[in-house]
Amino acid sequence: MSTLQHKSTRIDFLNVVTLGKLNTHSNPMAEIATAQIGITTAGLRAFSTLMHWEMGVIAKALGTTERTLLRNKEKPLNKQISENALEVARLSSFGAAYFGNIDNWNTWLDTPNVQFDNQPPRTMMNSIRGRELIRRVINGLLYGFTA
Template sequence: MKVSENKRDGTYDNEVDLVEIVSGGLINKLSSPFDEVEAVRKGFPVNRIKRLESIMRWDRKAFAKFIRTTPKTLERYARDNKHLSPQVSENTLDVARLMNLGIAYFESVERWNLWLNTPHVQFNNSAPVSVLDSASGRALIKRIVLGLEYGFVA
């Protein structure tokens, strides 16, 4: 899935893959699962987080929660020019993949974010974003979105 990169005027036109963005180009469509494992073990460049936050229009606090870290940790890593830990990198990869899927289905970041923030019965009348911080929650969101593609109602 590709999304369009934010231009200065707030519109999008250049096709970019969120997984490729967060991995700093270490992972792309041609990457093998072993390439992915190695990239996650090395840790993703922390500066890539800002690009994903910008494209998704998420604030740092929310995104840090989604990937199971804190804004202060991200700031410290950026200041010290460190890479994300393997666990946080894996969470970031998982979130980026889910974002690719959601944006592909809803056809825009705005509609995807609207759906993520709207309470649904499948999420116990909570918004899907409320479970984005866990692997099980992301799997549930993915299952629901894939169901929507096949005509199920959300």
């Protein structure tokens, strides 16, 4: 895929998950403040719908339970879950841009990969190191590094 193709399909999932409070060009201090205040499940539901992910999949990626997300419908989520949501949204923007669309990104996330011990990349999404590895593997694909 060409770089132009990647740029033309870029969706700002950070904007979606924060209900317009942040975008990929936001000041890092604004992102920190948003995480401290906490994002809402409304933003996660919008992200879930756009990504075609069940709330259980979102919860697992954020390192929490679906019950926690449902229980906190009106209250902002805690700082850790909020930070994880911002990171997953940022990673999804990067992944969907590289793979051309959300469906291709989801397919790649669910396909066992030797880089992830023959596990689907999605299984690594719930940790900081896992998200870093996913980004590193996609960067390798972007710049032509294989296995």
